[in-house]
Amino acid sequence: MRNEQSFTDQMTHCIKVTKVYDWVKLMSEIKIEEKICMDQQKTFTDMICCEFRVPCSKTTPSTLWTKAGIESISGTLSIEYTSGCGNPLVLIINGKTAASLSQGQSFCTTIVDLQSVELLCQSNPTVSGFCIGEFKIVLHFQPAVDELDLKNVKCFLSDCHGRPLHISDPRSLICEEISDERKSTQVTLSDGKVQTLNKVVVQKKGFITIQLFNKTGNLCKTCTVPFSEIETILLCAPPGTKLECKILHFDCEAYAIPPIDRCNPFVEIVIIISICQSVKTTAETIMEVKGILCEKAREGNSKLITHLFPLT
Incomplete structure (x- = not known):
């Protein structure tokens, strides 16, 4: 418990903190069209x-x-x-x-x-x-084979070798800023005020693995394809701020379109990718606070723990 004397020991302290300038959650949709060659049957x-x-x-x-x-x-x-x-x-x-x-x-x-x-x-x-x-x-x-089941097409996030990956895996999906130039633009807010924001160019890329099945449910074809999307996000991102992009949710759906010519060995696959992302801009800043620096007991025999109690 602090005594009255301790309040006279208040001092101004400078501490380094991470300041969040802007933080948004966005949904992105990526559409990919691929043609997959079905292997011709061996004689x-x-x-x-x-x-x-x-x-x-x-x-x-x-x-x-x-x-x-x-x-x-x-x-x-x-x-x-x-x-x-x-x-x-x-x-x-x-x-x-x-x-x-x-x-x-x-x-x-x-x-x-x-x-x-x-x-x-x-x-x-x-x-x-x-x-x-x-x-x-x-x-x-x-030999006779089952016909391709066009309604049974699956896809999932993977590495370049087709191994499934979770969005928490740092190798699964890259989300990063690709331009050093952040152009400024004037935006009118809902309350009528004019706000200056920056155009931040972000790229998301990774790999999708597609699985095709026949009428009996057996896997007959697997194909891994890359995907990439570039989008511009309006943020409060002044010079010196750093972009942080985190993928919160990932989903993909794949649809097979049969060829008009039955002799055509290619099957067209349409993939729709949905990504929910958290994007924020931050920077290290120095904050000045008034408080009392209190020394606590030592942790073990080496580290002295100190706490700053801000005065309100």
């Missing part, structure tokens, strides 16, 4: 090689091969008729007769749109035995 090659035995008594074609759930398939087919019932062996491709082979003959062809391969051993239904030979086909095809 796979497969080979089927086997011996066939077609009953001579069968009057309907026997199926050797048919496609199932595969589009855009082509193949090179070769067949050798080694032995049979004395009658021709008919090769049927895609439901149409492609060749009629006698015993000991072979046949080879390439089909772009291959759907089915059948054999018919032309003979009397009462004849026993088999038409025997070797069948070989080399297939070129693209």
Whole structure:
């Protein structure tokens, strides 16, 4: 408790403090349009090689091969008729007769749109035995995949490698002043007074990662793109003040726009970024106060703690 004598010890003290000249919260919206190239499907090659035995008594074609759930398939087919019932062996491709082979003959062809391969051993239904030979086909095809789900597109703040980052991470988003010149402008306030403010040019930049999914919900494409936005903010920012910019909230939404041409490998992505930021201008200043300097107990054995009690 201070005694009356201590009030006579009041002195003028100068202390260094941080003065806030202006402080605003702003919402910014950034729109980005990107074209993402969807990887073309790889072409796979497969080979089927086997011996066939077609009953001579069968009057309907026997199926050797048919496609199932595969589009855009082509193949090179070769067949050798080694032995049979004395009658021709008919090769049927895609439901149409492609060749009629006698015993000991072979046949080879390439089909772009291959759907089915059948054999018919032309003979009397009462004849026993088999038409025997070797069948070989080399297939070129693209496996069936799910269609891209244009309604399921996600995006998030990340580093340049696509790793998610929180806005509290100093690497996540850069918000800084990029011009040394702060032009002055006159602004009329709501009460009619004229205030001189400064145009402060601020840049915000970072990275966004986009994820595309197919109809089954599986991730099929990831792409990381940079973004940058420059805006001018009116602040009380006289020479010597420092700009401090802090990101309070970050959100992004991504929308996929399908190409008009289905053969176009590019998907257009529209990204809308919303940023809430706190921007203030500050400077170190010296303040003069009257008060009593009181010494307290030492902290440990080294540091002497002092307190200044301002007099009001």
